Amino acid sequence: MRRLLLAGLIALAVLPVAAQNPPRTQTLDLETIMANPDWMGHPVENPYWSVDGRSLYYQLKRDGSSVRDLYHVDPATGDNTRLDAAATARAEGPAVYDHAHRQAAYLFHGDVFLVDLTTGRHAQITRSPQPEAALRFSPDGRSLQFRQGNQWYIYDIASGVTAPAALLKSTDDPQDKQPDALGRQQLELFKVLREDKADKDALHANEQELAAADPTRAPQPFYLGDKQQVVDTELSPDNRWMLVVMQPAHHDDGKAPPVIHYVTDTGYTESEDARTYVGRNDPAPQSVVLLDLSAHTSYALSTDDLPGIKDDPLKAIRAKTVAALEKAGKDDEAKALKAPDIRPVTLYTMDSGTAGIVWTDDGRNAAIEFLSADNKDRWIATVDFAHHALVSQHRLHNDAWINWGFNDFGWLKDNHTLWYLSEESGYSQLYVKPVNGVAKALTTGKFEVSQPQLSDDGKWFYVRTNKVAPYSYDAYRVPATGGELTRITQYGGLEQFVLSPDDKQLAVLHSAAYVLPQLAVLDAQGGTPRELTHTMKAAFTAHAWIEPKIVQVPSSHGAGVIYAKYYGPANETDASSSRPAVLFVHGAGYLQDVTTSATYYQHEQLFNNLLVQEGYVVLDMDYRASAGYGSAWRTAIYRQMGHPELEDLLDGKAWLVKNHGVDPHRVGIYGGSYGGFMTEMALLRAPGEFAAGAAQRPPADWVTYNDQYTADILNDPQLDPEAYTISSPITYAQNLRDPLLINHGLIDNNVMASDSIRLYQRFIELHKKNFWLSLYPMERHEFEHADSWYDEYRRINELFETWVKPGTSQQ
Structure with missing residues (x-):
């Protein structure tokens, strides 16, 4: 058997935490906490099992570089090894197996390898400049499928011959x-x-x-015709059928705004195209063609009979806007808003980037997941191969928008029962449904289910849920036929898991407030885990970081409670003193930051520690629209971005005043991206409530953001202009009275710097005072350079020291 050779490997010592940690220190400074995050340590990334299931691989970022090194760990001994180039060449990739588990295959450096599990022989199948993907054995184990782009190939194991499954021509x-x-x-x-x-x-x-x-x-x-182009293809495991996803060949993607690079390695100013603005052109409609590879015939699969596809969920809004346009004499614009007789659809995009199509193991059934172009409906349909038609199996409707996540689906091992996630109860839960039967919920409750993974024997689903509390995530399992949902891990900070090939062990990534994701392994039925990595740096763990307290802020607007993280001094005895406070607002809108896991906002968390050291208290809230709390919490902002969230932030401020002795006139606010948007909305829609605000890379006008995100929440700007008006900070520019600092990367191709520059110009024209704009020539949306991080937070710190701490806000 080919074995992983130890010669040339570089050992990585995994020491107990206490052995690596010098005495803990307390004093922080801005230079340190805004340094390159390599000083903190690195998260363990992309764990997977070896082909024989006896060991694990994972990746770790290299200090001072974006290079990811490959590591190998023996779960039995805990021995970790960093693989050098020679050893990496002998490593394996994540494996797939044939039905009998006599063969395995894996992808490594983009090529296909085949393993005979009875002899241990490894054979390289491809050596090509283009990467292969989507490995899968045929049901009888005689052939292996893989793809290059949209071209599928079939490798016949006995003969060693590789051939294309089909030749597609867009003519x-x-x-x-x-x-x-x-x-x-x-x-x-x-x-x-x-x-x-x-x-x-x-x-x-x-x-x-x-x-x-x-x-x-x-x-x-x-021959598929020259009026359509191929978007994706999916081959059946038995090599009989192919599903081809098509869209118009000459679809107008709309005008893309340019991003200007002023600091370049050539010395010349350069530009690049960013994404199209929302409503400038709708995403291309998609369709599916069924190819019978045996009979060499093709059939269009019509979506016209999907339930509800002829409805217009925007009928009331459409009528109001059309009436206003007609009244204004804009008949052409009104006519352009006419509802289609049948709503166009696109296919859901899987995590792999491919279309939402899943075949049964035997290739006799296929399921396709469609989304309406207005994103109000999601359908899962199966293919009737005898009649070359779609059969709807499940429809999920949301008056606001279908979630971007919780759309996983697949098949049980019986090859005729679907499983899928759905928010139909208000929370993401796991369901099963026979093709000709009735759906059944495998999980129920006011918690979110994600990452469903079916065991190889088909008996169990393993899932990640926050059943114990919204902020606490662990791995659970439930029988595929229904039964009790059983907790497997006890971390509260579970990130992801990978089931071993024999279904006996679970490799898990887990984290905590100041611990980046680490790898452990435990019995798949539960038990005591064996910790396999410790990748945090001693200089980081030496600090006595503030453990954020998860608190429940009561909502004054009928939303129940708002979960938040509170940062305050360790020995907080006098809550009656008049303190300054800061609200940190997380980004993305739909993101959860109030968890017991590691935060995405590492720099901001350390900055919150610094603020406490300087005498502030800090509150970080999962305002409405945040993830983890069900669909009603998520969609509360539909057509009114920045309104429910601001109510929640003001409730957070009131909670600080009542419970932690905070001076209501000495509260600052800051955040990035959506958090920057909310900072601007807080100052402009609630002037006088915050002493000062710092907005990083904020969207100031939603009409200049992208389609996928914005149109889901606010509809198209032509159809629903009112939603954009009330949701955009630039609308309220005349209300500015409190100091506002805006920081923006000049080459941001997500939220364009023009958003902040346009708002800045409005302030100029309105003769406003105490507003500042800092532009960073080398930064995109996510800042990458320590100097920029330092400068950005130096300015924020000085803003708060000037306007919040001494109580000099303009009240």
């Missing part, structure tokens, strides 16, 4: 081209032309006959 079939009137006249006039045509037709017919009778030949092409 019309030349044989279908009929002569026009002039051509017909030519054929009538000239015998030689008639003979040439007859000969070509005979050659083509002969080629078709030979190809049909000879499996050793390459397949004949499918």
Whole structure:
């Protein structure tokens, strides 16, 4: 058997935490906490099991570089090894197995490898410049499928021959081209032309006959027409069928705004195109074609009969806007807003980046997940191969928008029962449904279920849930036939898990407030885990970091409670003193920061520690729209971004005043991206409530953001202009009275710097005071350079020291 050789490997010592930690220190400074995050340590990334299931691989970022090194760990001994280049060349990738578990295959450096599990022999199948993907064995184990882009290949294991599964051409079939009137006249006039045509037709017919009778030949092409382009393809495991996702070939993607680079390695100013603004052009509608590879025939799969597809969920809004346009004499604009008779659809995009199509293991059933273009509906449909039609299995409707997550789906091992996640109860739960049967919930409750993974034997689902509390995540399992949801891990900070090939062990990544994701392994039925890594740096763990307290802030607007993280002094005895406070607002809108896991906002968490050291208390809230609390919490901002969230932030401020002795006139606010947007909304919609605010990379006008995110929440700006008006900070620019600092990366291609520059110009024209704009020439949306991080937070710190701490706000 090919074995992982130890020669040339570099050992990584895994020491107990106490042995690595010098005495804990307390004093912080801005230079240290805004340094390159390498000083903190690195998260363990992308764990997977070896082919034999006896060991694990994972990746770790290299200090001072974006390079990820590959590591190997033995779960039995805990021995970790960093693989050098020679050892990496002998490593394996995540494996797939045939039904009998006699063979395995894996991808490594983009190529395909095959393993005979009875002999241990490894064979390289491809060595190509283009990466392969989507490895899968045929049901009988005789062939192996993989793809390059949209081209599928079948490797016959016995013969060693690799052949394309199908040849797709985005042109019309030349044989279908009929002569026009002039051509017909030519054929009538000239015998030689008639003979040439007859000969070509005979050659083509002969080629078709030979190809049909000879499996050793390459397949004949499918001509898909020049009006459509191929977006994705999915081959059935039995090599019989292919589903092809199409969209218009010449769809207008709209004008893309440029991003200007002023500091370049050439010395010349350069530009690049960013994404199109929302409403400038809708995403291209998609369709699916079924190819019968055996009979060499094709069939369009119509979505016209999906339930509710002919409804107009925006009917009331559409009527109001159309009436206003017609009243204003804008008849052409009104006509453009006419509802389609049948709503266009796109296919859900899987985590792999491919279309939402899943085949059963035997290749006899396929399920497709569609989204309406307005994102109010999600359908899961199966394919009726006998009648070349779609059969709806499940429809999920939301008056606001379908969640971007919780759309996982697949098949049980019986090859005729679907499983899927759905928010239909108000929370993401796991369901199963036989193709010809009734859906059944495997999980129920006011918690979120994600990351469903079916065991290889098909008996269990393993999932990640926050059943214990919204902020606490662990791995659970539930029988695939229904039964009790059982807790497997006890971390409260579970990030992800990977089931071993024999279903006996679970490799897990877990984290905590100041511990980046670490790898452990435990029995798949639960038990005491074995910790396998400790990648935090001694200089970081030496600090006595403030453990954030998870608190419940009562809502004054009927929202129940708002979960938040509170940062305050360790010995907080006098809550009656008048303190300054800061609200940190997380980004993304739909993101959860109030958890017992590691935060995405490492720099901000350390800055919150510094603020406490300087005499502030800090509150970090999961305002409405945050993840982890169900669909009603998420969609509360529909058509009114910045309004429910501001109510929650003001409730947070009131809670600090009541419970922690905070001076209501000495509260600052800061955040990035969506948090920057909320900072601007807080100052502009509630002037006088905050002493000062710092907004990083904030969207100031939603009409200039992208389509996928914004149109889901606010609809198209042409259709629903009111939603954009009330949701954009620039609308309220005249209300500025409190100091506002805006920091923005100049080459941000997500939220363009023009958002902040346009708002800045509005302040100039309105003769406002105490507003500042700092632009960072080398930064995109996510800042990457320590100097920029330091400068950004130096300015924020000085803003708070000037306007919040001494109580000099303009009240």
